[in-house]
Amino acid sequence: MIAVENLSHHYGGQPTLLDLGFRLAPGEKAVILGANGCGKSTLLKILDGLIAPGAGRYLYDGEAITPLRLKAGGLRRRFRQEVGLLFQNPDVMLFNPTVADEIAFGPRQLGLADVDDRVAHWAGKTGVTHLLPRAPFSLSGGEKQKTALAALLAVEPKLLLLDEPTAALDPRSTGWLVDFLAGLKQTVLCSTHNLSLAPELAPRALVLGEDHRLLYDGPIERFLMDETALVQANLAHIHSHRHTYFRAPAHHHHPLKKGVVEHRHFHTHDW
Amino acid sequence: MPALPVDRARLIAYLTALVTFSFLTSPLWLGAGLAAVLALAGRQGPRLLRRALLATLAFSGAASATYAALSWWTQHRLPLDWLLAANLRVLLMALLTFLFIARVNLFRALDFSRRLTFLLTLAVSQSLGLRRTLDDFRLGLHSRAIRPAGLKARYRAAARAAAWLLDRALANAHESAQALQSRGFFK
Numbered sequence: 001m002i003a004v005e006n007l008s009h010h011y012g013g014q015p016t017l018l019d020l021g022f023r024l025a026p027g028e029k030a031v032i033l034g035a036n037g038c039g040k041s042t043l044l045k046i047l048d049g050l051i052a053p054g055a056g057r058y059l060y061d062g063e064a065i066t067p068l069r070l071k072a073g074g075l076r077r078r079f080r081q082e083v084g085l086l087f088q089n090p091d092v093m094l095f096n097p098t099v100a101d102e103i104a105f106g107p108r109q110l111g112l113a114d115v116d117d118r119v120a121h122w123a124g125k126t127g128v129t130h131l132l133p134r135a136p137f138s139l140s141g142g143e144k145q146k147t148a149l150a151a152l153l154a155v156e157p158k159l160l161l162l163d164e165p166t167a168a169l170d171p172r173s174t175g176w177l178v179d180f181l182a183g184l185k186q187t188v189l190c191s192t193h194n195l196s197l198a199p200e201l202a203p204r205a206l207v208l209g210e211d212h213r214l215l216y217d218g219p220i221e222r223f224l225m226d227e228t229a230l231v232q233a234n235l236a237h238i239h240s241h242r243h244t245y246f247r248a249p250a251h252h253h254h255p256l257k258k259g260v261v262e263h264r265h266f267h268t269h270d271w
Numbered sequence: 272m273p274a275l276p277v278d279r280a281r282l283i284a285y286l287t288a289l290v291t292f293s294f295l296t297s298p299l300w301l302g303a304g305l306a307a308v309l310a311l312a313g314r315q316g317p318r319l320l321r322r323a324l325l326a327t328l329a330f331s332g333a334a335s336a337t338y339a340a341l342s343w344w345t346q347h348r349l350p351l352d353w354l355l356a357a358n359l360r361v362l363l364m365a366l367l368t369f370l371f372i373a374r375v376n377l378f379r380a381l382d383f384s385r386r387l388t389f390l391l392t393l394a395v396s397q398s399l400g401l402r403r404t405l406d407d408f409r410l411g412l413h414s415r416a417i418r419p420a421g422l423k424a425r426y427r428a429a430a431r432a433a434a435w436l437l438d439r440a441l442a443n444a445h446e447s448a449q450a451l452q453s454r455g456f457f458k
C-alpha cells in the first residue's frame with residue numbers, strides 16, 4: 001500500500017529523517033517508535049503528503065506523493081479521502097463550530113447523501129455522541145482526540161496515520177482505543193513513545209533512532225527484548241536508584257527481607 | 272575599562288537614537304535623520320526602506336487619514352506639518368529598527384545580563400513554537416480538504432488558529448511568569 005524509499009528530510013540544515021526505507025501492506029498495522037525529536041511527526045506529515053521529502057520517494061499505491069503532485073485534482077481527491085492523519089495536537093485540525101459539523105466536514109465535501117447517519121454512526125463508535133452539539137475547542141484533550149478520530153473515520157479512509165493518539169487519553173480511553181484499532185480493517189501506522197502500549201497497538205515496529213535513521217523494522221516483541229537496541233533508541237536507560245522492597249525479585253540476589261537497597265536497574269520510559 | 276562589545280554598543284546607540292527621534296518634531300530634522308540612517312544602511316538601504324514603508328503604510332495611512340479628517344471637521348484646516356512629521360517619525364523608527372535587527376545579534380548584545388538573555392530566549396523560543404503550531408493549523412486544514420478548501424473553511428480555520436494563538440499567548444505569558452517566579456526571577 002505504501003512504499004518509502006531512501007527517504008530523507010531536513011529542517012534548515014538539521015536532519016530530521018535519514019535514508020528511511022520500508023513498506024506497508026494493505027491492512028497491515030505498525031507502530032513508529034522513537035524518542036522525542038527523532039522525526040516521528042515529520043515522517044507522518046510526509047506520508048500524509050503535507051511536506052515534501054528532501055530526498056528519496058514516497059509511493060502510495062504506486063503513485064509518488066508530494067505536496068506539489070497533490071495539487072492535481074484527481075490524485076488529491078483520491079489521496080485526501082483515502083489517507084487520514086490524526087495530528088499530535090488535535091487542535092490544529094478542528095475548526096468547525098460543533099462536533100457534529102466537524103464529523104460532517106469530510107462527508108459533506110464528498111457530497112454524500114447520508115451525512116447525518118454517518119455522523120451519528122461514527123460519533124457512536126468513538127463515544128462522542130453526547131458531545132455532538134458542543135464546540136470542539138471547548139473539549140478536553142482526550143475528547144478532542146476522539147472527535148478528530150471520528151472526523152477522519154467518517155470519510156472511510158484506507159490508511160490511518162495516528163500521531164501519538166494515546167498521549168491525551170486516560171487509561172480507560174487508552175484501552176478503548178487499543179480495542180478499537182484492533183477492530184479496524186484499515187492500514188494503520190501509529191506513532192508512540194509508550195513502550196508498554198506499543199505491542200498492543202500493532203505487531204510490527206518501525207523504530208527511529210536518535211540519529212534519525214531507521215534503527216529497527218520487525219516484530220515488536222523482539223525489539224522490546226533487545227535491551228541494547230532499546231537503550232540505543234533512547235527509549236530506555238540504565239541508572240542507579242533506590243528500591244524499597246519486601247520480597248527480593250528472583251534476578252536480584254538480595255536477602256529476603258524488607259529493606260532499601262541501591263542497585264543498578266534497567267528502565268523503560270512509559271510516560 | 273573593557274572595550275564595549277560591538278553588539279552592545281549598537282544596542283545602546285539604537286535605544287538612544289530611538290528616544291531622540293521620538294522627541295524631534297521638525298520635519299527637517301526628521302528628514303536629516305532618515306538620510307543619516309539610510310547612509311548607515313549603505314547597500315541594504317533601499318531594501319530596508321521598502322520594508323519599512325510597507326510595514327508602516329497601513330498604520331500611518333489610517334492614523335493620518337483619521338487625524339486629517341478630524342481636524343478638517345473641527346478646525347477647517349489640514350495639519351500638514353503635523354502629518355509630515357508624524358509619518359516621517361514612524362518611518363524613521365521602523366527603518367532604524369529594521370536596520371538594527373539586520374545588523375545586531377541581540378543575544379550577544381544582551382549577554383551582559385543573564386536575566387535579559389533568559390527573557391530573550393524565552394520570547395524567541397515561544398514565538399518559534401507558536402509559529403510551528405500555526406504552520407500545523409494550515410497543514411491540518413490541508414490534510415482534511417478533500418477538495419480545495421472553500422472560503423468558509425479557510426476562514427474558520429484561520430479564526431480558530433487566531434483564537435488558539437491568543438489563548439496560548441496569554442496562557443504562555445502567565446505560565447512563563449509563574450515559571451520565572453518559581454525560579455526566583457522576580458525576587
Ligand SMILES: Nc1ncnc2c1ncn2[C@@H]1O[C@H](COP(=O)(O)OP(=O)(O)OP(=O)(O)O)[C@@H](O)[C@H]1O
Binds near residue numbers: 034039193
Ligand atoms: N516546523 C519545523 N521547523 C523546524 N524544525 C522543526 C519543525 N518541526 C519539527 N522540527 C524539528 O525536527 C525534529 C523532528 O521533529 P518531530 O516533530 O518530527 O519529532 P517527533 O519524533 O514527532 O518528536 P515528539 O516525540 O516530541 O513528538 C525536531 O528536532 C524538531 O525540533
Ligand SMILES: [Mg+2]
Binds near residue numbers: 040041042088163
Ligand atoms: Mg511528534
